[in-house]
Amino acid sequence: MIELRNxxxxxxxxxxxxxxxxxxxxxxxxxxxxxxxxxxxxxxxxAIAAYPLVPYSNRIGNARFSFDGETYCLNPNIGGENNAIHGNGWEREWSVAQHDSERAIFTLDHDPGKGDDPAQWPFAYRAVISYILERDRLRVEILLANRDTRPQPVGLGFHPFFARTEEMTLRFSARGVWENDASHLPKGLTPCTDDWDFSAGRPVRALSVDNCFAGWTDEAVLAAPDAGYRVRISADPVFSHLVVFTAPEKPFVAVEAVTNMNDAINHPEILERGLHLLAPGERLSGVVCYDVIEPRGQTR
Incomplete structure (x- = not known):
């Protein structure tokens, strides 16, 4: 383990x-x-508290997709499902490019042409993640570069598990929510009204949610008044979707800033699906910040 302190x-x-x-x-x-x-x-x-999602977020239905005239089969990598989930970055060992007391930079090179499993991902890429620890902020920078000779479809995300408290609430605004079918894949976009409306903040203690929200406004707040703090989540506009995952029996709330909707690669008919097509040598990057705010003052 590498430990940062500030x-x-x-x-x-x-x-x-x-x-x-x-x-x-x-x-x-x-x-x-x-x-x-x-x-x-x-x-x-x-026990994992957070991890990067590269080269896509959430599920690819039945671990199959077609792109540029070819069909690709991936390894299902989540127990009890036929889907592939969260890319392959979380399955791999990353290299430590550098670190000091307050910053660490890791890299991952995936290249099927050099022996890496194409059933994890059929295209070559390099991913870089930087963790910057401030006194009351965690800053996460993620970059993915297409190192293949072909274009490839990609996405990014970050998957934190926030410690839940009894009085915790979640607040954010979004254009709509993707409701899921029995395979946890999106079946339709619903407006964020009634039980899907988090714009005024909702208690999370009894919530059971595992959905992707579209048109997220790039800021969310988890407030824990019983613990005396709140966490403000802010992200670059490239993270146009927000995945929320929690259940009454879980001790956490996962609030994931991501670029793409679930199973985006299999929905080319949806213009705002958040999937990015990178030509050889092109890059996709974004920053997510987590600010801890306490009643006695602001964080900055």
Whole structure:
């Protein structure tokens, strides 16, 4: 594990386990909740608090897609489903490019032409993730470069598990929400009204949600008045979708800034699906920031 420190903030990182975050603590409390997910075998039973999503977010239906006249089959990589999920970055060991007490930069090179499994992803790419720990902020920078000789369709995202409290609320605005079918794939876009309206903030304790919201306004707030803080999530406009995943029995709320809707690669008819087509040598990048705000003052 690599540990970053800045004042009373501590960040544990696991480059060998998907370039992931092991923990983020501030003033002696967990901002993120380290979580074991048995359905993600590549995490090897480790408790993970957050991890990058490259080269796409969420599911690809039946682990198959067609692109540029070819059909590709991927390895299903989530237990109990026939889908592929969250790309392959979380399944791989990342290299440590550099780190000091407050910053770490990891890289991942995937190249089927050099022996990497094409059933994880059939195109060559390089991913870079930078973690910058400030006294009351975690800044995450993600970049993906097409290192193939062909165009490739890609997306980005980041998957944090926020420690849930009894009085926690979630607030954000979005244009619509993708409701899911029995395979956890999108079946239709619904306006964010009634039970889907989070614009005024909603308690999360009894929520059961695993959905992707479209047209997210690039800011969300998790407020924990019983713990004396709130977390403001802000992201570059490239992260046009927000995935929310929580259930009453879970000790966390996952609020994921992502570029693409679920199964975007299989929905070319949707113009705003958030999938990006990179020509050889082109890059896609974005920044997500997590600010911890306490009643006694602002963070900056």
């Amino acid at each position: 004042g009373e903030a501590q960040l544990g990182l696991l480059p060998a386990l998907g370039g992931s975050v092991a923990s983020w603590r501030l003033h002696g409390r967990d901002i993120l909740a380290p979580t074991i997910d048995p359905s993600l075998a590549a995490q090897r039973g480790a």
